[in-house]
Amino acid sequence: MAKPLRLNAFTMATPDHLSPGLWRHPRSDAARYHRRSYWTDLAKILERGLFDGLFIADTLGVSDVFKGGRDTALADGLHVPINDPLLAISAMAEVTEHLGFGVTVSMTYEHPFQLARRMSTLDHLTDGRMGWNMVTSSLDSASRAFGRSAQLPHDARYDMADEYAALCYKLWEGSWSDRAVINDTETGRYVDPTQVRTIHHDGPHFKLDAMHLCEPSPQRTPVLYQAGASPRGRRFGAENAECIFIGAPSKPVLGKFVRAARDSIRAAGRDPHEVLIFAEHTVILGKTDAEAAAKEAEYRRYCSDESALALMSGWIGTDLSRYKLDDPFHHVDSNAIRTAVEAMSSAAPDRVWTIREIAAWCGIGGLSPVTTGSPERVADSLIAWAEETDIDGFNLAHAVTHESFSDIADLLVPELQRRGVYKQAYAPGTLRQKLFGQGDRLAAHHPAARYRWPTS
Amino acid sequence: MAKPLRLNAFTMATPDHLSPGLWRHPRSDAARYHRRSYWTDLAKILERGLFDGLFIADTLGVSDVFKGGRDTALADGLHVPINDPLLAISAMAEVTEHLGFGVTVSMTYEHPFQLARRMSTLDHLTDGRMGWNMVTSSLDSASRAFGRSAQLPHDARYDMADEYAALCYKLWEGSWSDRAVINDTETGRYVDPTQVRTIHHDGPHFKLDAMHLCEPSPQRTPVLYQAGASPRGRRFGAENAECIFIGAPSKPVLGKFVRAARDSIRAAGRDPHEVLIFAEHTVILGKTDAEAAAKEAEYRRYCSDESALALMSGWIGTDLSRYKLDDPFHHVDSNAIRTAVEAMSSAAPDRVWTIREIAAWCGIGGLSPVTTGSPERVADSLIAWAEETDIDGFNLAHAVTHESFSDIADLLVPELQRRGVYKQAYAPGTLRQKLFGQGDRLAAHHPAARYRWPTS
Numbered sequence: 033m034a035k036p037l038r039l040n041a042f043t044m045a046t047p048d049h050l051s052p053g054l055w056r057h058p059r060s061d062a063a064r065y066h067r068r069s070y071w072t073d074l075a076k077i078l079e080r081g082l083f084d085g086l087f088i089a090d091t092l093g094v095s096d097v098f099k100g101g102r103d104t105a106l107a108d109g110l111h112v113p114i115n116d117p118l119l120a121i122s123a124m125a126e127v128t129e130h131l132g133f134g135v136t137v138s139m140t141y142e143h144p145f146q147l148a149r150r151m152s153t154l155d156h157l158t159d160g161r162m163g164w165n166m167v168t169s170s171l172d173s174a175s176r177a178f179g180r181s182a183q184l185p186h187d188a189r190y191d192m193a194d195e196y197a198a199l200c201y202k203l204w205e206g207s208w209s210d211r212a213v214i215n216d217t218e219t220g221r222y223v224d225p226t227q228v229r230t231i232h233h234d235g236p237h238f239k240l241d242a243m244h245l246c247e248p249s250p251q252r253t254p255v256l257y258q259a260g261a262s263p264r265g266r267r268f269g270a271e272n273a274e275c276i277f278i279g280a281p282s283k284p285v286l287g288k289f290v291r292a293a294r295d296s297i298r299a300a301g302r303d304p305h306e307v308l309i310f311a312e313h314t315v316i317l318g319k320t321d322a323e324a325a326a327k328e329a330e331y332r333r334y335c336s337d338e339s340a341l342a343l344m345s346g347w348i349g350t351d352l353s354r355y356k357l358d359d360p361f362h363h364v365d366s367n368a369i370r371t372a373v374e375a376m377s378s379a380a381p382d383r384v385w386t387i388r389e390i391a392a393w394c395g396i397g398g399l400s401p402v403t404t405g406s407p408e409r410v411a412d413s414l415i416a417w418a419e420e421t422d423i424d425g426f427n428l429a430h431a432v433t434h435e436s437f438s439d440i441a442d443l444l445v446p447e448l449q450r451r452g453v454y455k456q457a458y459a460p461g462t463l464r465q466k467l468f469g470q471g472d473r474l475a476a477h478h479p480a481a482r483y484r485w486p487t488s
Numbered sequence: 489m490a491k492p493l494r495l496n497a498f499t500m501a502t503p504d505h506l507s508p509g510l511w512r513h514p515r516s517d518a519a520r521y522h523r524r525s526y527w528t529d530l531a532k533i534l535e536r537g538l539f540d541g542l543f544i545a546d547t548l549g550v551s552d553v554f555k556g557g558r559d560t561a562l563a564d565g566l567h568v569p570i571n572d573p574l575l576a577i578s579a580m581a582e583v584t585e586h587l588g589f590g591v592t593v594s595m596t597y598e599h600p601f602q603l604a605r606r607m608s609t610l611d612h613l614t615d616g617r618m619g620w621n622m623v624t625s626s627l628d629s630a631s632r633a634f635g636r637s638a639q640l641p642h643d644a645r646y647d648m649a650d651e652y653a654a655l656c657y658k659l660w661e662g663s664w665s666d667r668a669v670i671n672d673t674e675t676g677r678y679v680d681p682t683q684v685r686t687i688h689h690d691g692p693h694f695k696l697d698a699m700h701l702c703e704p705s706p707q708r709t710p711v712l713y714q715a716g717a718s719p720r721g722r723r724f725g726a727e728n729a730e731c732i733f734i735g736a737p738s739k740p741v742l743g744k745f746v747r748a749a750r751d752s753i754r755a756a757g758r759d760p761h762e763v764l765i766f767a768e769h770t771v772i773l774g775k776t777d778a779e780a781a782a783k784e785a786e787y788r789r790y791c792s793d794e795s796a797l798a799l800m801s802g803w804i805g806t807d808l809s810r811y812k813l814d815d816p817f818h819h820v821d822s823n824a825i826r827t828a829v830e831a832m833s834s835a836a837p838d839r840v841w842t843i844r845e846i847a848a849w850c851g852i853g854g855l856s857p858v859t860t861g862s863p864e865r866v867a868d869s870l871i872a873w874a875e876e877t878d879i880d881g882f883n884l885a886h887a888v889t890h891e892s893f894s895d896i897a898d899l900l901v902p903e904l905q906r907r908g909v910y911k912q913a914y915a916p917g918t919l920r921q922k923l924f925g926q927g928d929r930l931a932a933h934h935p936a937a938r939y940r941w942p943t944s
Contacts, residue, residue, distance in 0.1 A: 045609075047678050056673035063671050063678065066612040066703065068578060092601075094699065102681065102699070109678030113669075113703040115609040122524060122579035123613065145548075145633045146597065153501075153571040156522040157579065177601045179695025213569075215519050217512035220792055222503050222519065222565030225558065239635025243550065243558070247522065247569040336676055 037418055037453050038425030038467075039445075040134065040310055041078050041437055044089040045117050047109025050314070050398035050429045052343055053336030055109055057432045066115055068123050074434050075124035078131050081441025082455055084467060085132030085163060086124070087257070087277070087427060088117040092141060092178075093171030095346030099353045102173075105346075108339035118150060125158040132463035134163035134257050134275075139196040140189070141169065141178055145240055148203040151254050152246035160250025160462030160472060165257040166272065168193050190264045192237045197272055198479075199238055202231045204253045205474070206483035207244035223247070227485075251462050251472050253480055261289065270296035270307075271479060275467070277427050279312035279400050281393075286311055287421040294422070302477070308424040308467060311417065314397030316404040316431055317439040328396075328404045331431050335395035337388065344394050357388040396431045407447035415453060493874055493909050494881030494923070495901075496590070496766055497534050497893055500545040501573050503565030506770070506854035506885045508799055509792030511565055513888045522571055524579050530890050531580035534587055537897025538911055540923060541588030541619060542580070543713070543733070543883060544573040548597060548634075549627030551802030555809045558629075561802075564795035574606060581614040588919035590619035590713050590731075595652040596645070597625065597634055601696055604659040607710050608702035616706025616918030616928060621713040622728065624649050646720045648693045653728055654935075655694055658687045660709045661930070662939035663700035679703070683941075707918050707928050709936050717745065726752035726763075727935060731923070733883050735768035735856050737849075742767055743877040750878065758933070764880040764923060767873065770853030772860040772887055773895040784852075784860045787887050791851035793844065800850050813844040852887045863903035871909060 047055040047062045055062035064070040078086055094112045096102045105112050117135045124133065133154070137147060155162040168189040169175070175183050184192060212227035233240040258273035260266060269276050276293055280286035290311075294304035316331065318324030341352045361384075385393075396402050403413045414426060430436035448454035459465065462472045474480050503511040503518045511518035520526040534542055550568045552558045561568050573591045580589065589610070593603060611618040624645040625631070631639050640648060668683035689696040714729035716722060725732050732749055736742035746767075750760035772787065774780030797808045817840070841849075852858050859869045870882060886892035904910035915921065918928045930936050 053676055055678060056676050058673070066609075066705075068581060068613045068615075071578075071613075072582065092701070094701075106679040106681040106684055107677045112699075112701060113679070114701050115612060116606050118575065119606065119609045120578050120613055122527075122576050123582045125524060126528065126579045126582045141599065141602065143597065143634050150572050150575065153522075153575045156571060157524045157527075157576055159524075173698065177696060177698030178599050179690075179697070217514070220509055220512050220790075221563045222511060223562040223569070225562040228562055234635075240633060241635070242629065242633030243568075245548070245550075245568060245570050249522075334676075 035418055035424075035453065036455065037414065037448060038308065038310065039081070039083050039440070040085045040087045040425065040427045041074075041083050042087050042089070042312065042427045042429045043074070043433065044111065045115040045120070046111050046113060048111070048339065049089070050343075050400070051335070051396045051431050052108055052110055052339030052394070054331060054334050054396070054432050057331065057334045059435050060432045061434045062109075066113075068120065071120040071124050072127045074437065075128045075131055077434055077438045077441055079128040081437070081445045082458060083131060084425070085134050085463065087134040087165065088136060090114070090117045090136040090138070091171060091174065092138060092169060093174030095171070095342060096173055097349060097351050098342035098345040100351060104338055104342040108336055108342070110339050110342060118154065121154055121162075122157045125161065130161075130458040130466070132161045132163055132255070132466070133158060134165055134255065136165040136167055138167050138169045139193050141174070144196050144199040144203070144238060145242060148200050149245050152204065152244070152249045155249035155251050155254055156246070160464070162251065163255035163257050163275070163463060165259065165277075166193065166197065166268075167259070186262065187264045190260075190268050193268055195235045195237050199231075199233055199235075199240060201253060201480035202233065202483045203244035205480050206485070207231055208248050209485040210248065210487070213247045251464050253474050255463050255467065266293060266296045267300070269293070270300040270302070273307055274464070274474075275308045275310060277310050277312065278423070279398070281399050281401055283417060283420050286417070286423070290422050306475070309422070310425050310427040311421065311423045312397070312400035312429060313414070313417070313426045314400055314402045314429045314431055315410050315414075315436070315440065315444065316396075316402065317407060317410055317443045319406065319443070321405045321409055324405045332395060335392070337391035337395070340391040340394040341387070343398060344390060347399075352387060355387050357386065357391070359387050361385040361387055361390050397429050400429060402431075407443045410444055411447045411451055414448075415451065491874055491880075491909065492911065493870060493904060494764065494766070495537070495539050495896070496541045496543045496881065496883045497530070497539050498543050498545070498768065498883045498885045499530070499889065500567065501571040501576070502567050502569060504567070504795065505545070506799075506856070507791070507852045507887050508564055508566055508795030508850070510787060510790050510852070510888050513787065513790045515891050516888045517890050518565075522569075524576060527576040527580050528583045530893065531584045531587055533890055533894045533897055535584040537893065537901045538914060539587060540881070541590050541919065543590040543621065544592060546570070546573045546592040546594070547627060547630065548594060548625060549630030551627070551798060552629055553805060553807050554798035554801040556807060560794055560798040564792055564798070566795050566798060574610065577610055577618075578613045581617065586617075586914040586922070588617045588619055588711070588922070589614060590621055590711065592621040592623055594623050594625045595649050597630070600652050600655040600659070600694060601698060604656050605701050608660065608700070608705045611705035611707050611710055612702070616920070618707065619711035619713050619731070619919060621715065621733075622649065622653065622724075623715070642718065643720045646716075646724050649724055651691045651693050655687075655689055655691075655696060657709060657936035658689065658939045659700035661936050662941070663687055664704050665941040666704065666943070669703045707920050709930050711919050711923065722749060722752045723756070725749070726756040726758070729763055730920070730930075731764045731766060733766050733768065734879070735854070737855050737857055739873060739876050742873070742879070746878050762931070765878070766881050766883040767877065767879045768853070768856035768885060769870070769873070769882045770856055770858045770885045770887055771866050771870070771892070771896065771900065772852075772858065773863060773866055773899045775862065775899065777861045777865055780861045788851060791848070793847040793851070796847040796850040797843070799854065800846060803855075808843060811843050813842065813847070815843050817841040817843055817846050853885050856885060863899045866900055867903045867907055870904075871907065
């Protein structure tokens with residue numbers, strides 16, 4: 033049997049995530065992103081499709097590279113307006129039983145004492161279904177929002193992240209022993225105070241002198257996700273992450289990134305395959321190939337080149353509005369762009385891409401690949417991607433939400449099940465237990481485990 | 489007809505809120521405080537009782553005055569462990585339609601840019617049912633948790649709060665015009681960028697240079713609650729609050745506080761009765777007076793003197809463990825205690841209270857009054873409190889949760905309805921519309937309104 037595939041859904045609490053302009057498709061739910069029913073409807077669709085989790089991206093800044101300002105992003109609802117991703121989780125937990133929730137929360141703008149309490153609270157409220165995507169923030173616009181004049185340099189941000197993560201681990205794993213909560217109505221003791229430790233921390237970036245405010249939640253530390261692609265970010269992920277997200281436009285590039293990630297995990301002293309790697313991907317499904325192709329063509333009528341270039345400009349830090357649509361992409365004088373072009377060109381090595389074609393590429397699913405076809409064709413394709421690149425599953429973005437996800441649940445998942453590469457039902461237990469089958473808690477060799485109380 | 493009464497429920501995401509020890513009562517739900525069903529069960533009970541809102545207190549510190557440490561608080565689950573109060577709101581919104589949510593969020597430890605997004609997100613997710621209890625933090629233990637060596641002095645905290653509130657108002661009321669979100673699928677414009685302003689703020693406590701990340705929510709600014717009792721806190725409340733909470737153990741003391749609050753509101757240039765004042769109160773109900781008295785006696789068997797003194801010690805900043813239980817309370821050398829004794833003594837002016845009696849007083853409902861009896865007797869009492877002290881309603885704490893609240897919904901509310909002092913059904917609309925009947929938005933003369941876009 034082929035390797036079992038895992039599916040995450042990838043979204044953001046904003047009208048336009050990775051398919052710029054498609055919020056205005058007549059069947060799109062995207063303009064309801066701020067309503068509770070948007071999230072509960074989505075959660076029910078994903079649980080019907082046995083998705084492992086819903087992964088919610090976030091940003092605290094506004095992309096303002098394209099045309100030197102925020103207007104294109106605002107006009108298209110491209111990552112702005114954007115709501116807090118943590119606050120709809122308990123409503124989604126109320127209408128589901130198994131779906132996990134992986135949420136991006138930046139380590140740059142919130143003290144770890146607060147973040148630790150928020151995550152523990154949600155792990156309680158979801159019965160152990162929480163995950164945290166550990167990111168550091170890079171947008172200058174976010175930095176200014178908090179009254180800071182500039183970001184830390186990239187590598188210094190990850191040094192800060194090391195300390196931030198360690199502090200969270202101390203609170204989650206080290207403050208309360210497993211025997212702390214006794215809930216003894218006879219003696220009237222809810223907690224045994226000897227089993228609760230104050231954490232004393234005095235580091236270069238953070239100081240803290242407190243016990244964790246929350247009693248141990250089902251998973252204690254939420255499932256740890258990470259997506260950094262730089263060497264320093266990859267090292268952080270290799271040391272901390274249980275799941276890694278990778279975006280790459282072609283199999284060769286993805287395969288290279290996956291090998292680099294597995295190598296980093298090995299270098300960190302871990303089994304390279306104990307970390308699950310999810311690749312960003314977008315699928316467009318129809319009952320037949322022809323129906324799917326017609327659906328893609330119809331979707332593409334709603335794409336916005338302007339917004340796609342704004343999205344790309346924000347990613348690469350270069351204002352693509354300074355070029356003509358028919359300019360060849362590699363003439364753009366930017367290292368970041370050259371890297372992106374190199375990656376994309378590997379999908380079609382002999383081709384010279386124009387700015388217009390780049391906009392079209394980013395029109396659905398951003399830089400990640402789009403696979404269009406019947407359930408049989410898409411299943412063939414995803415299985416091939418997984419086999420050839422050594423990934424564990426996909427982080428599936430939407431073209432048109434929620435339709436993309438209900439198509440996956442109703443068309444693709446049954447086909448993957450027929451192939452024997454997809455679960456027939458959820459495993460019981462917490463998100464971590466579902467993903468790894470080895471209990472609710474972080475593995476004993478994870479760096480967080482060193483902060484645990486000795487077991488007796 | 490007597491003045492209509494409004495009811496709020498008062499709780500905290502912790503085992504023991506204001507009735508120390510009662511978490512261990514056999515019918516108590518308190519030890520489930522961390523479960524989602526605890527909150528959804530509570531919300532459904534309160535909506536059955538047509539409560540205006542659920543008010544959730546919070547703290548980021550641990551009371552460590554009693555016996556010079558945290559052990560008594562921990563052992564009893566007294567305000568620790570304590571979960572984040574914002575995260576169960578969307579689950580409660582999912583199972584109710586009208587109930588409002590007033591949540592304590594400190595202005596001391598979170599940047600207003602973050603708080604503003606969290607509140608706007610919840611106002612969206614609840615369809616306009618959010619309220620914010622504006623507090624500044626006073627516990628040294630919370631300050632240490634965030635690596636700070638000391639709190640700002642009391643009045644300086646309120647100067648900071650003035651700036652914090654103004655910054656939130658600028659984001660909520662001033663960043664997006666009413667015409668900003670156009671959601672025009674024809675032109676592909678979700679937002680009209682000319683209708684979104686960047687807020688530039690450079691004050692003594694906060695700097696910010698950003699637009700608000702959220703599109704306007706139903707109420708924009710959440711309903712503003714405040715509970716400060718000091719002269720400076722009262723001034724802040726008089727200038728900003730739409731609802732004020734007051735705790736006082738007797739009618740004369742409550743009446744004095746209410747007059748001081750109304751005077752402050754008048755001094756701030758507002759109609760003293762445009763602000764709703766809620767008094768903290770606990771009721772114990774039975775079908776008959778005898779049944780209620782028996783219920784109270786049974787409850788009191790689970791009270792903890794030790795925890796009650798820990799609660800009181802934290803409030804007054806004096807370690808009451810240094811005194812014998814039969815010491816007279818007024819011999820304790822503390823201004824704060826003398827004030828508390830003065831307040832309590834007004835309920836029984838000629839009495840000398842012992843430490844033991846103080847513990848018993850605080851055993852149910854903290855320092856607030858307890859009324860026990862049949863629905864008829866409790867209704868008589870609450871109506872008399874309201875008439876004699878000029879309050880608008882009650883913030884009802886629980887003795888035993890959720891039983892206290894279901895007794896109110898099922899026994900007291902029908903009696904108040906029979907008296908014509910309680911609504912027969914919820915009014916439609918947002919929390920603000922339900923409370924004041926004058927629309928979803930803050931009044932035009934509220935200080936926040938000065939930041940609004942001009943209407944055309």
